[in-house]
Amino acid sequence: GAGVSQTPSNKVTEKGKYVELRCDPISGHTALYWYRQSLGQGPEFLIYFQGTGAADDSGLPNDRFFAVRPEGSVSTLKIQRTERGDSAVYLCASSPTGSGTGELFFGEGSRLTVL
Amino acid sequence: GESVGLHLPTLSVQEGDNSIINCAYSNSASDYFIWYKQESGKGPQFIIDIRSNMDKRQGQRVTVLLNKTVKHLSLQIAATQPGDSAVYFCAENSNTGKLIFGQGTTLQVKP
Numbered sequence: 057g058a059g060v061s062q063t064p065s066n067k068v069t070e071k072g073k074y075v076e077l078r079c080d081p082i083s084g085h086t087a088l089y090w091y092r093q094s095l096g097q098g099p100e101f102l103i104y105f106q107g108t109g110a111a112d113d114s115g116l117p118n119d120r121f122f123a124v125r126p127e128g129s130v131s132t133l134k135i136q137r138t139e140r141g142d143s144a145v146y147l148c149a150s151s152p153t154g155s156g157t158g159e160l161f162f163g164e165g166s167r168l169t170v171l
Numbered sequence: 172g173e174s175v176g177l178h179l180p181t182l183s184v185q186e187g188d189n190s191i192i193n194c195a196y197s198n199s200a201s202d203y204f205i206w207y208k209q210e211s212g213k214g215p216q217f218i219i220d221i222r223s224n225m226d227k228r229q230g231q232r233v234t235v236l237l238n239k240t241v242k243h244l245s246l247q248i249a250a251t252q253p254g255d256s257a258v259y260f261c262a263e264n265s266n267t268g269k270l271i272f273g274q275g276t277t278l279q280v281k282p
Contacts, residue, residue, distance in 0.1 A: 060214070089269065098260050098272030099215065112269055147214055159205070160270060162214030 058082070060163035062148050068169045069138055077133040077166045081150030087111075088131050089160060090123055091147040099147055105131060138170045183279040190248040192276045194261035199242060203264040206235060206246045209275070210257045218246070218259075248278075256280045 061080040069075055081088050087106055091099035101115040105125045113123075120138075125131040135142055145167050149160040184190045196204070202223040207215035221228045221235045221244075228235050234247040244261050258277050262270040 091270075091272075096274075098262075098274050099270070101269045101271065104269050115269070149214070159217040159220070160215075162216070164212070164214050 060148055060150050060161055062146075062163040062166050064166055065164065066167045066169075068171065070171050071138060071140060073138050073170075075135045075138055075168060077135075077146050077148075077168070079131045079133070079148030079150075079163060081129065081131070081148070082161055083129075085150035085152050085161070086128070087151040087153060088125060089149040089151070090131070090133050091149065093145045093147055093165070095144075102133070102146075135168075138168075140170045143168055143170045180274070181277045181279065183281060184251050185281050186251060186253060188251055190246075190251045190255070190278060192246045192248075192259050192278065194244040194246075194273055196242050196244065196261075196263055198263065199239075201263045204235070204237065204244050205262045205264060205270065206233075206244075207260045207262060207272075208255075208257045209260065215260060251278075251280050253280050253282060 060082055063078045067075060089104045090102040092102055093099045103113040103116055103123050104111050108125055108128045120136045122134045123131060133146060145165040147162055147165045149162040151158060151160050205220040206218040208218050209215045219230045219233050219235050221237050223239060226237050232249045236245045248255055256279055258275040260272050260275045262272045264270055
């Protein structure tokens with residue numbers, strides 16, 4: 057079947073605007089993760105869902121960032137009042153169990169540029 | 172705090188040679204480690220994993236070695252090919268399921 061799908065692949069916005077990034081995980085995967093990757097850096101954990109609930113949101117940098125997964129499948133990462141420092145590639149990954157071990161399947165990311 | 176880091180930012184090898192990419196971690200309680208490969212413009216791709224009750228695990232052309240005494244992890248790639256050129260990350264999987272990534276090593280394969 058299809059892998060993890062992320063839309064949009066590229067998003068350019070102006071400082072102060074609101075942005076939504078969407079993730080379609082692999083069908084049947086209960087765990088879903090959001091990471092942020094800046095140029096030349098490793099992915100930085102943001103939030104992790106087990107089903108519909110956020111199991112760990114300790115990586116969200118501030119209250120401008122919010123993520124939902126209302127039906128336990130598709131997830132949306134929402135960024136309010138964007139700042140230039142939010143520019144990065146936002147990666148989504150899913151996992152069959154989210155047990156803490158095992159492979160995470162990553163999408164190709166959404167590149168966000170804040171002007 | 173936890174951290175996962177890589178020793179070298181860039182590794183250049185000749186096609187056909189073996190490659191060794193190193194990683195150091197600081198949390199002695201870490202018990203599960205993963206290597207990922209990331210090509211330009213793509214998401215990380217799983218290569219191989221290892222649990223702390225093992226010191227070696229082999230896959231197809233890849234071997235991961237774990238030395239818990241010195242908190243060191245390495246990825247060995249046999250007969251390196253041009254398609255192996257990418258950034259390689261080691262990552263630690265915490266009890267909550269989240270991965271903590273290092274900064275990555277860029278592998279360049281010279282023809």
